[in-house]
Amino acid sequence: MKKTLIILFALMQISSVVMAENARNHEQKNIIFGIVPQQSASKLARLWTPIFKQIGERAGVTIKFRTAPDIPTFEKRVSEGEYDIAYMNPYHYTVFSKKPGYVAFAKALDKKIKGILVVRKDSLITELDQLSNQSIAFPAPAAFAASVLPRSHFVQMEISIKAKYVSSHDSVYRNVAKGLYPAGGGVIRTFNNMQADIRNQLKILWTTRGYTPHAFAAHPRVADELLKKIQQAMFSLNQSEAGKLLLKSIKLKGITTARDSDWDDVRGLKIDLIKL
Numbered sequence: 001m002k003k004t005l006i007i008l009f010a011l012m013q014i015s016s017v018v019m020a021e022n023a024r025n026h027e028q029k030n031i032i033f034g035i036v037p038q039q040s041a042s043k044l045a046r047l048w049t050p051i052f053k054q055i056g057e058r059a060g061v062t063i064k065f066r067t068a069p070d071i072p073t074f075e076k077r078v079s080e081g082e083y084d085i086a087y088m089n090p091y092h093y094t095v096f097s098k099k100p101g102y103v104a105f106a107k108a109l110d111k112k113i114k115g116i117l118v119v120r121k122d123s124l125i126t127e128l129d130q131l132s133n134q135s136i137a138f139p140a141p142a143a144f145a146a147s148v149l150p151r152s153h154f155v156q157m158e159i160s161i162k163a164k165y166v167s168s169h170d171s172v173y174r175n176v177a178k179g180l181y182p183a184g185g186g187v188i189r190t191f192n193n194m195q196a197d198i199r200n201q202l203k204i205l206w207t208t209r210g211y212t213p214h215a216f217a218a219h220p221r222v223a224d225e226l227l228k229k230i231q232q233a234m235f236s237l238n239q240s241e242a243g244k245l246l247l248k249s250i251k252l253k254g255i256t257t258a259r260d261s262d263w264d265d266v267r268g269l270k271i272d273l274i275k276l
Helices: 002-028 041-059 071-079 090-096 144-156 169-177 188-192 224-239 241-249 260-267
Strands: 030-035 062-066 085-088 103-108 115-120 135-138 162-165 184-187 202-207 215-218 255-257
Touching: 030 041, 030 071, 041 062, 041 224, 041 241, 071 085, 071 090, 085 090, 090 144, 090 215, 090 260, 103 224, 103 260, 115 144, 115 169, 115 188, 135 144, 135 169, 144 162, 144 184, 169 184, 169 188, 169 202, 184 188, 188 202, 224 241, 224 255
Parallel strands: 030 062, 030 085, 135 162, 135 184
Antiparallel strands: 085 215, 103 215, 103 255, 115 184, 115 202
16 A cells, blocks of 8 residues: 555656646747837837747747837836847846846847937038037937937037937937927937838938847746747748848848857946846
8 A cells, every 4th residue: 555655646746747847848838029119019019920920930939029118118027037038239138138147149140239310301410519408319218229329429529418218219210300309319220110201301410330239138947949949940030031021121131149248349338227
């Protein structure tokens, strides 16, 4: 009788381990992929959902699109590890690679991120010092290329401005087009991806130097084997016409491998805006 109970107990333990592993595998089949809200949630969903569908089919997982209503909320969600994988700006990665420990595994192919300042096409502003003491639109305090870099340059040039945060890149472009602000910060990719009727009212006044672009980074809970499948699926997008069209919709030539040290150029700036 005692031997039978021992066997039954052992079987129950094995069953529990198997059930737990099955539950884990099920969870890992559903990946929450967060995209930094540089643009409206509806636009991001329209652009990224078909991309995630392609990646999911190739990797054998279901990828669920997520974003946030604004960049500060996105930062909070990343800090809490809400996303299994996140597409985050270079500065965000230097912060959230420390805690909760996101690890970069991919980045845009042949690309450096550059911040820009835009003005209306009919604006008489041709030099940055003409923006002295003016209110300038930016997406959010920690928006790396669209906010941090331009504001740092104004400080270096000893040009005093008033930073106004309007939640997204699209909001910056719309506000400047409407004449509500004389200038605003963005990045070339989102500017090129802006709807033509807004973009055609604007021109680029100034461009920053280039830095390592946004990181595709995974939370430590994502299994290595699964992450490799997702990584390979992302890399293979530009190997088909359908995949190339999807990448073109988000202004990327392709996606390539990345490692943590790729963002040392950003770390070298010693930006300290988000406290862990």
